[in-house]
Structures are given as structure tokens and as C-alpha cells.
Amino acid sequence: MTSRGDASRKDVPAIDVSSIDITSVDAPFFDVCEESALRDDSAAAFQVAGRDLLLCRSGGQVFAIADRCTHAAWSLAGAEIADCEILCALHGARFDLRTGEATAHPATKPVRTFAVRIREGRVEVRATPPPR
Numbered sequence: 001m002t003s004r005g006d007a008s009r010k011d012v013p014a015i016d017v018s019s020i021d022i023t024s025v026d027a028p029f030f031d032v033c034e035e036s037a038l039r040d041d042s043a044a045a046f047q048v049a050g051r052d053l054l055l056c057r058s059g060g061q062v063f064a065i066a067d068r069c070t071h072a073a074w075s076l077a078g079a080e081i082a083d084c085e086i087l088c089a090l091h092g093a094r095f096d097l098r099t100g101e102a103t104a105h106p107a108t109k110p111v112r113t114f115a116v117r118i119r120e121g122r123v124e125v126r127a128t129p130p131p132r
């Protein structure tokens with residue numbers, strides 16, 4: 001007889017959840033800036049709920065990601081952005097702004113993403129304080 005715990009461990013594949021927005025849907029959205037302040041293919045750094053975030057605009061959409069490359073924790077502020085990807089200036093890793101996925105080495109782990117909404121021309125980001 002197989003225990004329930006053993007069976008479920010074998011059946012569930014390992015997935016990397018580090019980039020998934022696990023912020024509770026009950027978490028508040030924070031007002032960050034005017035949408036018009038963000039130029040296409042650029043990023044601006046903000047602190048939201050005690051987190052260092054980047055608001056990035058590419059392809060007419062606004063994205064929020066953690067301001068830390070997952071390769072060596074370099075700030076992505078001022079990084080080159082094109083086609084919904086951000087390029088880390090230190091060693092050349094790339095991340096998809098839509099999913100956080102690392103799309104070019106040397107980074108292999110995704111960068112965290114945060115929910116964004118636009119309300120009356122203002123960019124709002126859903127975030128909770130980082131764990132202590």
C-alpha cells in the first residue's frame with residue numbers, strides 16, 4: 001500500500017515558482033506614477049511597499065519587475081529594453097518583462113513580476129512588503 005504523500009510527490013513535477021506573482025489578490029495596489037511619465041522601451045525605478053521595483057514600458061504596455069538581476073543581484077535600473085525584454089548591463093542576461101523568465105544566460109532564474117493596472121492615467125502596482 002502506498003501512502004498518499006509518496007504518491008503525490010511522484011506525480012507532481014518540480015516547477016520554479018520564484019517569478020510567479022504570489023502576492024495575495026487581497027493585497028493593495030499602490031499608486032506609483034503618471035502613465036505618461038514612462039517612455040516606451042525605458043524603465044524607471046521606484047520603491048513600492050518597501051520593495052525596489054522597476055516600471056518598464058515596452059510595446060505600449062507597462063510592467064513591474066523586481067529591480068535585481070537574478071544572476072548577481074545587479075540593479076536593472078537604466079537597462080536596455082526592447083521587444084518586452086530587459087537586458088542586464090553587467091553580464092548580458094535578458095528577462096521577459098511579461099513573465100519574468102530569464103531568456104538569455106548567465107541568468108537562469110526568473111525575475112519577480114508584479115501586477116500592474118492603469119487607473120485614470122496613473123500606474124498602480126500590487127505589492128506587499130518583503131519578508132523580514
Ligand code: FES
Pocket residue numbers: 069070071072073074088089090091092093105106107
Ligand atoms: S548580474 Fe545581471 S547578468 Fe550578471
